[in-house]
Amino acid sequence: MTSTDDRAGWLPEGAPLDNSPHIRDYVPKHNRPRLAAGADVYTLACERMAYVMDHHDRVMVSFSGGKDSTAVLNVALEVANSDPRYARHLPLRVVFFDEEAIPMETEEYVRRVAQRPDVALEWYCLPVQHRNACSRQHPNWWPWAPEDEAKWCRPLPPEAITTLPGFPIWPPSERLSIPNTNGLLAPPPHTTATLMGIRAQESLIRAHAVRLRSVDNYIIKYKIKSKDRQAAALDRGNLWKAYPVYDWRTEDVWAAARIHGWDYNGAYDVMEMAGISPGSQRCSPAFGEEPLQKIHVYAQCFPDVWGRMSERVPGIGAAHRYARTELYGYGAKPPKPDGVTWPDFLTHYIAKHGQAQPKVAERVRQIIARHYLKTSDPILPTAPHPVTGLSWQFLLTIAMRGDFKERRQESNQLMRHSRETYWANYCTELADLLTAGTAGELAHPRPLPADPFTLIPDEYKDTP
The missing domain is CATH 3.40.50.620 (HUPs)
Structure with a gap:
């Protein structure tokens, strides 16, 4: 062009x-x-x-x-x-x-x-x-x-x-x-x-x-x-x-x-x-x-x-x-109640799909599995992971709407900013969750890092 x-x-x-x-x-x-x-x-x-x-x-x-x-x-x-x-x-x-x-x-x-x-x-x-x-x-x-x-x-x-x-x-x-x-x-x-x-x-x-x-x-x-x-x-x-x-x-x-x-x-x-x-x-x-x-x-x-x-x-x-x-x-997503894990919150909306419930659940499982094939880092509420683009908010959209034609891809969440910015946002949100004592709601299957900023790869760290 x-x-x-x-x-x-x-x-x-x-x-x-x-x-x-x-x-x-x-x-x-x-x-x-x-x-x-x-x-x-x-x-x-x-x-x-x-x-x-x-x-x-x-x-x-x-x-x-x-x-x-x-x-x-x-x-x-x-x-x-x-x-x-x-x-x-x-x-x-x-x-x-x-x-x-x-x-x-x-x-x-x-x-x-x-x-x-x-x-x-x-x-x-x-x-x-x-x-x-x-x-x-x-x-x-x-x-x-x-x-x-x-x-x-x-x-x-x-x-x-x-x-x-x-x-x-x-x-x-x-x-x-x-x-x-x-x-x-x-x-x-x-x-x-x-x-x-x-x-x-x-x-x-x-x-x-x-x-x-x-x-x-x-x-x-x-x-x-x-x-x-x-x-x-x-x-x-x-x-x-x-x-x-x-x-x-x-x-x-x-x-x-x-x-x-x-x-x-x-x-x-x-x-x-x-x-x-x-x-x-x-x-x-x-x-x-x-x-x-x-x-x-x-x-x-x-x-x-x-x-x-x-x-x-x-x-x-x-x-x-x-x-x-x-x-x-569409629009603003419903807030997750305090004390409820993110998987349980999604299950509530997946169950609303009636006969299509198994298909929606499988779609969510596939996306989560794709994330853990690429990284062992936790999925956070709003900040997309800098490698996979996945967040619980993205999964909530899938759980609510279905995405039967698979038009929504988590990697598309990484198209607006630099990778350095995504790492900074991701680690800051995880640190805030650890400070607030609500990180357990992520239902992450592995221990969480004491210092989230150690997750940032060297090439994306700010250097003098």
């Missing part, structure tokens, strides 16, 4: 952004400094796309109707139509998983995409497994589930594909998630690249997904996440994920739409008129942990669909009212 400010990374110097849709007065919250790459982000995306098309037998665009997959779709079409050697990828295979609880504007946009002569769109309306963060007692929901037909948020589109070889409809517990269903879309022996609109700006998890570990850091081997008996059948070793626009920012996406005249989802215009900031505009269902914070956007902007969404999944009414409160693990 060539720009070092907040301008779109591929616009000519001095080009105005003021009239670009959805980026007027937009100040991104999570921008990182741009690094000089010798080319603009649009050119780089096209180069990556060409490389993917050259080195894979087949490609398919994972299309949601959102702005990021719109960017991937248009870059892919640009490259596929640019040279006869890419003609084998035309018409471009585009896979759309209709998640039912989406704006009507999304359906209309996807239909326009499907009518393009250079696109072969597959419109799947399958009861794939989705997270329902609205209810701890009912942690999953399934769009287009036949048993819930009376509650569907929208009529079944006429283009809908409702069966897929290898996808189990019954019982509901056997239904696959979208990532695992992708394994059914790319049968061997052909190598297939799934083109996805993952951008590093969106989150630290997505930034880590494309960290520089190889020359082709944006091409990642597809690994089936399922641990059940179907995993072996789904993971055939011939499927890859490609993130050609991973270094784009939100303003890059919208500037590209303006400069190239791309069609896009009209739902963004509705959210823009409602005053929703560009970084908060989402068209996906609002029932998962992160989207739940924006559930009010559906009620405000898409009342036709919201009328059905408000009755679609268990707990939706309470979530609409309290999604951004302590009840759903």
Whole structure:
């Protein structure tokens, strides 16, 4: 990326952004400094796309109707139509998983995409497994589930594909998630690249997904996440994920739409008129942990669909009212009662997850085990450990919210300060606990050091 400010990374110097849709007065919250790459982000995306098309037998665009997959779709079409050697990828295979609880504007946009002569769109309306963060007692929901037909948020589109070889409809517990269903879309022996609109700006998890570990850091081997008996059948070793626009920012996406005249989802215009900031505009269902914070956007902007969404999944009414409160693990965390150990405090919240309790408990155990594989130091209430990033407050968030998609990683807690600062904060908090006589509430399995500051490695100690 060539720009070092907040301008779109591929616009000519001095080009105005003021009239670009959805980026007027937009100040991104999570921008990182741009690094000089010798080319603009649009050119780089096209180069990556060409490389993917050259080195894979087949490609398919994972299309949601959102702005990021719109960017991937248009870059892919640009490259596929640019040279006869890419003609084998035309018409471009585009896979759309209709998640039912989406704006009507999304359906209309996807239909326009499907009518393009250079696109072969597959419109799947399958009861794939989705997270329902609205209810701890009912942690999953399934769009287009036949048993819930009376509650569907929208009529079944006429283009809908409702069966897929290898996808189990019954019982509901056997239904696959979208990532695992992708394994059914790319049968061997052909190598297939799934083109996805993952951008590093969106989150630290997505930034880590494309960290520089190889020359082709944006091409990642597809690994089936399922641990059940179907995993072996789904993971055939011939499927890859490609993130050609991973270094784009939100303003890059919208500037590209303006400069190239791309069609896009009209739902963004509705959210823009409602005053929703560009970084908060989402068209996906609002029932998962992160989207739940924006559930009010559906009620405000898409009342036709919201009328059905408000009755679609268990707990939706309470979530609409309290999604951004302590009840759903947002904002300030509840204080731990004096005299209660941290493991017991977490157990109280884990027990609230009903049938999902074992999964949440296992997630917490895995994180703690990861910590003790790297260090024998105790886990503290608030200060993240300088090696692992773990704290009891982080674990409390997991215990309260579940983190079923494992998007929260303890190592991300170490991204704001220097390692020296983290060591100073950690040792100071441990010293305060020892002085107050409350260190026993940590439930640390080993003796605690008399002088916590001796834990600091020499390279992180202040020296004259």
